[in-house]
Amino acid sequence: MLTFHSMPPLSAKHRNTLEGFSSAQIAIITEEKACKQVVAAAGSGKTRTVIGLTRFRFESGLERAGRFLILSFSRKACGEIRSRLPAQLHDAVEIRTFHSFCYRRLLELHPTLSRSSFxxxxxxxxxxxxxxxxxxxxxxxxxxxxxxxxxxxxxxxxxxxxxxxxxxxxxxxxxxxxDLLEYDDLIQILLWGLRRQESWALHMKSLYDMILVDEFQDTDPQQLEFLLRMNSPRLMVVGDDWQAIYSFRGATVQPFLDFKKLFPRTVLYPLTENYRSLQPIVHGGSGIIKHSSRQIRKKVKAVRGRGPNFPVLSFALRPGEEPDFVRLIEQHDVVILTRSNFRRDLWIAAGFPENRILTIHRSKGLEFPVVLLDVIGGWSGETFLSDEEIRIAYVGMTRAENLFCCLHRPVYPEQAMERTVFEVLFRPICRPEVRDGLSGLLEQEAQYRDHDA
Structure with a gap:
């Protein structure tokens, strides 16, 4: 079980800067450690904490402009960090995806590529x-x-x-x-220089005093080797093993699980307060992720409490009923998440607005007042429920803020993987609901949101 760290004494100036942060977030922001691993549960304010740490370190004179590197795994994540960082720090902090970082450094420093037109x-x-x-x-x-x-x-x-x-x-x-290179070629060339300790690569290592890696649960072996060989004076990684869902891109959760073995100086910091979802959704998410065999175990608490105590729901859809269901929900502010693009296309064909339906992978990092999770089709495997499929189900559920409903078939073929997904992960935590009951709860959620606003 994860434990919290004591908070150091703060000056009046810093207390003002850190106003609104929890004690767990303040410990991450203020404690001076060579290597930090932040285990940030869904909805725990990790991006806000990253921004807070960056501001604190520059305001305290702990960092020099141009020597602080933030890496993430998507342009979307980099864009969010950049948009939330104070304007006066935009030139002081380098924020890039791994691929963008490799491209820029090779273009500037590599003895051959810097002179080529690749x-x-x-x-x-x-x-x-x-x-x-x-x-x-x-x-x-x-x-x-x-x-x-x-x-x-x-x-x-x-x-x-x-x-x-x-x-x-x-x-x-x-x-x-x-004269073409692929993105994977870029990191291979970079690693080759680091392995051989070539002068341009050693110069690159000297450019940074701190490296911060966001969404580290989505790393791959090459990116892990990059961090090991960079050997930054200060390193912080942020992520959540419960949300590692990109193995199809070559990512693996194992470096996150083994981080303390790989970087022995590591101090581990938990963020386990969920500011996004009401308690029934947080509790339901814990009921899903407990089935994962490889994880850093943590107890997540809903800061928003139980609210109106909306139940976590399930709703049975027969084949061909999607157009009728769209008419039931189309007037409400809901989002449908699907496991596959096939099911997404089917909902669009049934009349549901295209901008309100995403695959689970596309929804990662987002949040919505009401989530209807379609678990019909698209799951990998035949009978064995993998850890990654469990995590995908968890990510889908934890996008919801107020109300969650699992959409499933009333009857499944005996060996269907979607049957295992529903019966093992969702049936134990969801209350079955009928058409009128679901419509009423959607109305109640809309009223609650209006009142809460």
Missing amino acids: RILEEEERNRFLYKILREHPDVIGGIPFSLILKSRETFYEYFPELAMKTYRALHAYKREN
Whole structure:
């Protein structure tokens, strides 16, 4: 179980700067440690804490302009941090994705690339080139979708070794002839310089006094090696193992779980107060994530309390009932989350507004007053419920602020994975609701929100 750290004495100036932060957040912001791991539960104010720490360190004279690096795994996350950082710190703090960081440093420092006119091979151009090769071999791949074949290089080589070798050799030649690099090439070149301790890479290491990594649960082995080899004087990583859902991009939760072994100086800080969701949703989320076998266990508390004590709901949808259900909910401010793009497209075809329906992966980092989570279809596996699928279900549920409802089938085939998802994860925590009951609760939630505002 995670424990809190004592808070150091603060001056009157700092007490004013830190007003509104919890004691757990203040400990993260003010304690001077060489290496910090922040385990931030959903809705616990991690971005606000990152902003608070950055402000505090510059206002206290602990950091020098241009020597503080913040890395994240998406442009969206970088944009949010930048938008919330005071304008006077925009030039003092470097905020980048890993790929953007690699691109900029290689362009500035690498002895060859800094003088070249290389450009990035974007996904659309890459796919266009590879699809052209695959179209020439219908006798080999049959009717398998090209996107599925190219999803995993290892699987491609396993099932179609000769075609895979020909395809990637052609891609390599195309990149060389056109002075192209992929994003993964950038970090490989960077790591090669760090491994060989080349002068330009050693200079890069000297540029930063502190590195802060956001969403660290989504790291991959190359990004982990980068942090190990940079060996920054001060390092802080922020994330939540319960929300690690990007293994399809090569990310793995293991570095987050093993962080203290990898960086022995680490002090671990928990953020376990949820400011987003009412207690029934927080409690329900804990009921889902308890099924995960690999996790940092923590007890999350809902700061907003129980509110009107809305129950966590489930609603059974028969095949073809989606258009009728849309008519029931379309006047309410609700969002539908789906496990698959197929189900998203089906809801759009049923008349639900496109801007109010997202896949669970697209919803990460967002929050909504009412979430209807469609668990029909799209889950990986046949009978075994993986840790990642459990975490995906948890992320979907914890986007909700006030009211949550799981949409499921009344009857499933015996071996359907979606049956396991519903019966193991959601049936134990959800109260079944009928049409009139759900409509009434949506009305109550709207009234509660108006009153709360």
